[in-house]
Amino acid sequence: MSSWKEVVALDDIPVLGSRVYRTDDQEIAVFRTRDDSVFAIHNLCPHKGGMLSEGIVYDHKVTCPLHNWVISLEDGEAQGADEGSTACFETKVESGKVYINL
Amino acid sequence: MKKIVLIGNGMAGVRTLEELFKITEEKFDITVFGSEPYGNYNRIMLSPVLAGEKTIDEIMINDLDWYKDNDITLHTDSTITSINRSSKTVIDDKGNSYGYDKLLIATGSNPFILPIEGHDLDGVIGFRDIADVDQMIDAAKNHKNAIVIGGGLLGLEAANGLMKQGMNVTVVHLLADLMEMQLDSTASQMLLTSLRERGMSFKLEAQTQKLIADDSGRVKQIEFSDESAMDADLVVMAVGIRPNFILAQESGIHCERGIVVDDTMLTFDPSIYAVGECIQHRGLCYGLVAPLFEQAKVCANHLAEYGIGMYEGSVTSTKLKVTGIDLFSAGNFKGTENSEDLVFQDVARGVYKKIVIENDIIIGSVMYGDTIDGSWYFQLMKDENNIADMRDRLLFGQAHVGDSGHGPLDMVAAMDDSAEICGCNGVCKGDIVSAINEKNLFTLEDVRAHTKASSSCGSCTGLVEQLIATTLGGEYSESPKKKPICGCTENTKQEVHDFIFKNDFDTVFEVFAKMDWENADGCHVCRPEVNYYLLAANPDYEDDAQSRFINERSHGNIQKDGTYSVVPRMWGGVTTPLELRTIADVVDKFNIPTMKVTGGQRIDLFGVTKEDLPKVWKDLGAGGLVSGHAYGKSLRTVKTCAGDTWCRFGTKDSMGMGVTLEKMTWGSWMPHKFKLAVSGCPRNCAEATIKDFGLVAVQSGWELHVGGNGGIKVRVTDLLTRVESDEEAIEYVGAYCQLYREDALYLERTAPWIDRVGLSFVTEQLVDDEANRKALHARFLVSQLKTQNDPWKERAEGAQNHQFEVITQ
Numbered sequence: 001m002s003s004w005k006e007v008v009a010l011d012d013i014p015v016l017g018s019r020v021y022r023t024d025d026q027e028i029a030v031f032r033t034r035d036d037s038v039f040a041i042h043n044l045c046p047h048k049g050g051m052l053s054e055g056i057v058y059d060h061k062v063t064c065p066l067h068n069w070v071i072s073l074e075d076g077e078a079q080g081a082d083e084g085s086t087a088c089f090e091t092k093v094e095s096g097k098v099y100i101n102l
Numbered sequence: 103m104k105k106i107v108l109i110g111n112g113m114a115g116v117r118t119l120e121e122l123f124k125i126t127e128e129k130f131d132i133t134v135f136g137s138e139p140y141g142n143y144n145r146i147m148l149s150p151v152l153a154g155e156k157t158i159d160e161i162m163i164n165d166l167d168w169y170k171d172n173d174i175t176l177h178t179d180s181t182i183t184s185i186n187r188s189s190k191t192v193i194d195d196k197g198n199s200y201g202y203d204k205l206l207i208a209t210g211s212n213p214f215i216l217p218i219e220g221h222d223l224d225g226v227i228g229f230r231d232i233a234d235v236d237q238m239i240d241a242a243k244n245h246k247n248a249i250v251i252g253g254g255l256l257g258l259e260a261a262n263g264l265m266k267q268g269m270n271v272t273v274v275h276l277l278a279d280l281m282e283m284q285l286d287s288t289a290s291q292m293l294l295t296s297l298r299e300r301g302m303s304f305k306l307e308a309q310t311q312k313l314i315a316d317d318s319g320r321v322k323q324i325e326f327s328d329e330s331a332m333d334a335d336l337v338v339m340a341v342g343i344r345p346n347f348i349l350a351q352e353s354g355i356h357c358e359r360g361i362v363v364d365d366t367m368l369t370f371d372p373s374i375y376a377v378g379e380c381i382q383h384r385g386l387c388y389g390l391v392a393p394l395f396e397q398a399k400v401c402a403n404h405l406a407e408y409g410i411g412m413y414e415g416s417v418t419s420t421k422l423k424v425t426g427i428d429l430f431s432a433g434n435f436k437g438t439e440n441s442e443d444l445v446f447q448d449v450a451r452g453v454y455k456k457i458v459i460e461n462d463i464i465i466g467s468v469m470y471g472d473t474i475d476g477s478w479y480f481q482l483m484k485d486e487n488n489i490a491d492m493r494d495r496l497l498f499g500q501a502h503v504g505d506s507g508h509g510p511l512d513m514v515a516a517m518d519d520s521a522e523i524c525g526c527n528g529v530c531k532g533d534i535v536s537a538i539n540e541k542n543l544f545t546l547e548d549v550r551a552h553t554k555a556s557s558s559c560g561s562c563t564g565l566v567e568q569l570i571a572t573t574l575g576g577e578y579s580e581s582p583k584k585k586p587i588c589g590c591t592e593n594t595k596q597e598v599h600d601f602i603f604k605n606d607f608d609t610v611f612e613v614f615a616k617m618d619w620e621n622a623d624g625c626h627v628c629r630p631e632v633n634y635y636l637l638a639a640n641p642d643y644e645d646d647a648q649s650r651f652i653n654e655r656s657h658g659n660i661q662k663d664g665t666y667s668v669v670p671r672m673w674g675g676v677t678t679p680l681e682l683r684t685i686a687d688v689v690d691k692f693n694i695p696t697m698k699v700t701g702g703q704r705i706d707l708f709g710v711t712k713e714d715l716p717k718v719w720k721d722l723g724a725g726g727l728v729s730g731h732a733y734g735k736s737l738r739t740v741k742t743c744a745g746d747t748w749c750r751f752g753t754k755d756s757m758g759m760g761v762t763l764e765k766m767t768w769g770s771w772m773p774h775k776f777k778l779a780v781s782g783c784p785r786n787c788a789e790a791t792i793k794d795f796g797l798v799a800v801q802s803g804w805e806l807h808v809g810g811n812g813g814i815k816v817r818v819t820d821l822l823t824r825v826e827s828d829e830e831a832i833e834y835v836g837a838y839c840q841l842y843r844e845d846a847l848y849l850e851r852t853a854p855w856i857d858r859v860g861l862s863f864v865t866e867q868l869v870d871d872e873a874n875r876k877a878l879h880a881r882f883l884v885s886q887l888k889t890q891n892d893p894w895k896e897r898a899e900g901a902q903n904h905q906f907e908v909i910t911q
Contacts, residue, residue, distance in 0.1 A: 008909055016623065016648040021909045034623055051664045054652040056626040063626035065652040065660055068557070070626075081551040 004092070004099045010038065011096065018053040018062075021100065028089060029053035030098060031073055033060055038091045039073035040100045046071070046084030103131040106405065107192055107202035109182045109349065111136025113145055114378025114394040115208030116164055121402030123172065125620075128406065133175045133200055135182050135192075138231060141165045144542070145231070146391050146574070149424075152235050152263030163542045185353035187371055204373055204405055207350055207361060211343040211379040211389065216251065220313025224320040226337045229260045238336065242267035245335030249273075249324050251310055253280040255422060257340035261302055262424045264338070272303040272332060274310060274324070284420045284431040288447070289454050289470040296427060296452070305332070313337060345380045345387050360387045365412045367401040377401050383415060390418045395544060410618050411592060419480050430476035433466030433483050434458060441465060446497040455497055462490040475499040477567050491860045500564070523565050526558035534566065538573045546570065559814055588627035590619045595631070595847040602635040603844070610636065610649050624649075631848040634735070637771055638843045641885045647902065653733035656905055657893045658715055661708065666715060668694075668707045669732035670722050671768065674742045674760030674780075675703025684725025688718055702739030702777065704730055716906050719894035728892040731769065735849070737839075738777050740764040741789065745782030745799070754799035756782035759828065763797075763835055769889040770839060770882070773846040773855075778835070791819045794852040795838055797831055800824070804831040808838060808864060809856035817853040820861045823869045837868050837875045840882035 013019050013032040020043060021028045027043040029052050037060065043053050050066035060073045070079040076086040090101035108115045111134050119132065136142075140162070147161040169176040181195045191199045213228025215221050225241065227234050241248070242264060250261040253275030261271045273280075279290035280297075294304065309327040313334070316322040325331045345360035356362050356370040360382030367375045367383075377397040379389055388394070393416035403411030419432035437443060441460040446453070453471040457464055457479060464483040469476055478500045482489060489496055517523075519532030537543060537552045546567055550557040556566040586592050591614075593601075598617065607613050610632045614624050624632065633649035647655050658666030670685065685705055689697055696708040710718055719729075732738060740763050743749065745756030760780040767778070779790040780797045789812070790796025796807040796819050803826035807819035822838075825831050841864065846855040856864060868875045897906070 005911070012904060014648060014904060017904070019904060019907075019909055023911055027908075048662070049664075051660075054656070054660060054664075056629060056651065057648065058623035058625050058629065059621060061625075066662065067554075068626065 002090075002101050004101050007040075007098050007100050009096055010036070010093055010098055013038070013098070016057045018055075018057065020051075020053045023102070027051075027053075028100065029062075030091070030100065031057055031062060033057060033073070036093075038093055038098050040089040040091045041071070041073060041076050042087040042089075044086055045069055046078055046086050047082065052086070103129055105131045105201060105203045106133075106206065107200060107204075108132065108134045108206045108208060109192065110208035110210055110378070110380075111138065111140075111142055111176065111178070112208060112210050112378065113142065113163070113391065114210070114398060115206060116142040117395060117398035118206060118208070118377055118401045118405070119172075119174070120164075121398050122405050125402060125408070126406040129173075132173070133177070133202075134169070135177045135180050135194065137179065137181045138233070139178045140232065141168065141176075141178075143232065144574075148229070148232070148235055149259035149263055151232075152238060152260065153266040154263075158232060160539060182349060185349065185355075185374075187353055187355075187374070190373060202373070204375065206401070206405070207369070207374060207376040207380060208378045209346045209349060209380045212346045213339060214342045214344050215339050216310060216341060218310055218312050220315060220321065221339075223313055223315050224318070225335060226313060226321050226339065229256055229338055229340050230343075234338075238264060238338065239267060241336040242269050246270055247272075247333045248336040248338065249332065249334040250338045250340055252340035252342070253277075253304070253306070254283060254340065254342070255281060255420060256343075257338070258297070258422060259424060260338050260340050262297075262300075264336070265300070265302060269336070270303070272305055273297075274305045274308050274326075276307070276309060278306050280304075280306075281422070284435075284468075285429065285470075286435055286456060286468050289429060289431075289456070289468045292452065292454055292470045293422075293427065293429060297424075343379065343389050345382065347380050350374075350376065350380070358382050365400075365414065366404045367397055367413060368404065375401050375404065383413065386415065388416060388418065390416075390420070391544075392416060392418055408620070410620075417480075417484050419476065428469075428471055428473045430469045430473040431467065432476070432480045433464070435466035435468040437466070444493070444497050457496060459489065459493075462488045462493075464489060474568070477564065477571070485858075487858055488860045488863075491862055492857070523569065524553075524555040524558070524562045527554040529553050529555040531569065534569050535573050538570060543570070544574065587631060588625055590614070590621040590625050590628050591617060593617055598628075598632065599635055599847055602632070603639045606640070607636060608644070610646055626651075634771065634773065634848045638773075638885075641888060654735070655902075656712065656715065657729055657733060657897065658710065658712075659733040663709075665709045665711055667732070668710050668715070668718055668722075669700065669704055669730040670727035671730040671764070672704040673764050674740050674757050676742070676757055676761060680725055681727060684722060684727060687725075688721045691721065692718055694718075700732070700739075702732075703741050704732075704739065706732070713906055713908055716898045720898035723892070723895050723898055728768075729894045734771070735774050736772050736776065737764075737767045737770050738775050740767075741777070741779040741793070743780075743782050743787035745780075749782060751785060752782035752799070753801055754782050754804070756780040756788065756797075756799060759797065759799075759831070760788075762828075762832065766832065766836060766883075766886070767839060769891075770843070770886055771889065772839070772843055773848050774851045776839070776842070776852070792816065793819070794842075795835055797835075802826060804828075806831060806834050809852045809861070811851055811853035813851075815853070817857075820856065822861075822864065833875065833879045834868060836882040837878035838864070840878040840885070841867055843882070843885070844878075 007021050008019050018029050018031045028040050029043040031039045043051055045064040047069045050064040052062050054065045055062040061070050063070050069082050076088040078084045092099050142164040144161040144163050150156040182192045183195050184193045191201050193199045213230045227237055248264045248269040248271045250257045251274045253273050261273050265271045279287050311325050311327045313321050314323040321337050323331050324334045347357045347361045350361045351357045361376045361380055363369055363376050363381045363383050369376050378394050397413055400411035400413040422429050437458045441458050444457045446455040456468045458466040463486050467479045517531050521531045523531050534553050534555050543549050556563045587595050613632050629649040633646050636643045652660050692714050694707045698706045700706050740760045742756045742760035746752030776794045778795050779788040779793040781788040781790045782799045790798050791807050792810040792812040798805040805824050806822045808822045810819035811817040
């Protein structure tokens with residue numbers, strides 16, 4: 001069952017930056033890339049649990065601040081020789097508002 | 103789909119395909135032809151196979167499944183006999199023809215067979231492929247006497263292998279010195295002695311005249327030009343290789359000593375590329391493995407039609423793959439008219455080192471017995487570093503050039519598999535060796551990606567390179583000539599640095615576009631670096647927060663649980679009851695779990711959540727405390743001793759000087775962290791001689807010390823100069839900071855920077871040229887105007903709020 005939540009205005013996420021959205025049981029990092037795409041992934045690096053929201057964003061990827069694992073924002077998969085993945089959530093932008101499908 | 107045909111299923115050609123898959127998602131219709139019945143194997147490892155130290159399976163780089171997985175059609179046992187360039191087809195030895203859009207020729211080289219009588223007898227072979235090795239192993243089972251013609255690298259490796267297989271081996275060499283292409287006479291004689299001790303025999307200065315057959319047509323004797331003769335059941339000719347370019351030549355492609363290619367690996371036919379040992383580039387043919395990898399990278403770039411790679415030739419180094427013999431040579435080790443030699447020789451220990459220098463730059467080196475510093479000398483040579491300042495210590499190796507605290511590198515081969523190589527990531531020798539073998543890794547970058555070894559602090563890089571070299575053996579050369587910043591670009595740190603300082607840019611993205619970055623956004627490696635250069639080159643540059651590592655974006659140090667540490671500045675390490683009360687109150691109010699006194703004379707508060715940071719900063723600010731920048735590539739601390747205010751030995755006011763210097767320098771962004779210290783007398787209680795800049799008071803004024811480091815590698819400072827007045831000392835600090843900011847590469851501490859550019863460069867810029875010193879100091883003060891706003895105060899007042907506010911349901 002889909003359940004879309006309005007989270008934040010697109011303009012309130014910096015380009016190549018993120019915002020943190022906290023629910024009762026988890027933290028979700030919401031990213032905005034340079035092409036104005038929006039991605040939402042579980043704020044937990046599959047390696048050692050680093051906060052991905054704090055990473056440097058490029059293309060559709062983020063680099064974890066703790067040990068430089070690169071995670072794809074599109075499918076949550078670790079890139080390169082690293083193996084692991086983190087959960088992703090569907091997003092959409094309507095009238096300047098970002099929604100996440102929880 | 104574009105059709106690519108590869109002729110030659112060897113290391114260079116297949117590596118090009120691998121590089122191609124790495125850089126593009128585009129699909130190609132690829133067909134590969136190889137004369138041998140195997141996948142792609144590591145030809146440089148044939149010697150260990152012959153010596154019984156490895157098996158064929160262990161040296162396979164790409165097995166047949168790899169071709170299937172990548173949708174490559176592989177024709178093994180299949181030789182291309184002609185190329186029809188007008189119809190763009192190739193024809194194989196069965197008469198089938200295949201079309202191509204792009205053709206890649208990687209036909210390698212052939213062993214040179216001396217055209218003497220009897221060269222075509224049974225039992226006379228080269229040493230080039232698995233079939234040769236099989237034949238040698240077979241011969242060893244039924245025959246006794248082996249002759250290897252050629253005392254070069256390949257010949258000696260073959261001789262060693264045959265000896266290991268139980269044969270009596272004699273090496274026949276035209277000259278008196280073995281490996282004369284790689285060694286000077288001294289090293290060569292040491293090698294000869296050591297090989298003789300192992301049981302190898304030699305006939306030197308001997309020219310082979312003919313080979314004589316027995317009744318069955320197999321070789322039985324070798325005869326020399328002096329008409330002496332020896333028994334021989336097996337003759338291995340290892341007198342050199344010749345680029346194999348007949349196919350290309352017959353199809354009318356321009357060839358000289360090899361297939362002539364330009365800097366993009368293109369032949370004279372615009373649809374045909376060539377890589378590897380079959381080519382001639384800028385007049386040179388290469389017979390080693392490292393250049394192939396550099397060529398493969400460039401060629402792949404052009405096959406993918408990106409059009410930006412350039413091959414500018416390779417500098418190569420050599421090691422002999424004979425277990426237990428350490429020798430290394432690189433560059434022009436015989437010297438020129440204008441060169442000088444530095445020589446170290448210890449006969450009893452069997453150690454010999456020679457470094458050839460021209461105009462204070464290393465142009466070549468030979469080492470025997472102790473090769474630990476081979477890769478270091480090689481790097482200095484490739485980087486063309488000026489070695490004038492370390493000339494007196496150079497021969498003793500890297501460990502003696504101003505640093506200590508790291509174990510010697512030579513132990514790596516003898517180390518146990520469980521020995522930890524990378525202390526940051528906990529990677530053992532065994533992990534690295536098995537990754538290299540199982541995943542067929544060749545470069546430092548590969549090993550970093552797969553094992554993480556040397557990917558954090560980098561202090562074990564030398565060990566890891568050494569380990570790759572000993573695992574892969576011989577012809578492997580550690581690092582490419584040019585190290586790009588990261589995978590986004592071909593440009594080196596220095597090239598990017600210089601380009602930014604010479605031009606005018608407003609954003610990192612303009613730089614990426616102008617310098618042909620493959621990736622418009624850059625990545626976590628290059629973006630902070632480019633952002634820093636822009637900032638250092640232009641005081642008006644608008645800093646880009648999203649191009650900074652999290653610590654510099656949130657002005658705290660991120661910890662492993664996602665909380666931050668907060669370090670307020672204590673000017674010169676001097677504090678007050680108000681400051682201490684303020685800190686104590688903040689710790690109580692926000693339940694901060696740990697307080698720690700730092701080595702830089704201030705107090706670190708650990709475990710602050712990101713949401714609390716602005717509130718913590720607000721309270722600290724109310725007590726007069728500002729950011730200590732303990733999280734930044736910036737001025738960190740100014741450590742002081744008590745000085746003449748209290749100390750009975752003090753000669754000057756070191757606390758006062760420390761506070762003045764910290765007030766001048768705080769807030770500045772640097773290539774890496776930067777620490778100062780001021781000692782009030784030569785007892786040096788503030789440990790000024792292991793700081794980036796240290797001042798030591800003497801009766802007559804200040805001694806100014808530069809380039810110290812107490813971290814990964816301890817480096818004691820060099821004495822820059824002595825000055826009389828406080829004003830001069832302050833000017834030197836400002837000028838030195840600015841010179842470092844403008845000249846050093848990002849993430850280069852002052853210690854390696856000075857090792858690289860030389861103390862004399864710093865002396866010329868600061869001591870010898872007063873006008874330049876004043877100008878640098880003035881530029882430093884201008885850059886400080888914009889940065890001396892407390893970032894904590896700004897954020898406590900609401901700047902960058904989005905970073906610290908969590909959105910909740």
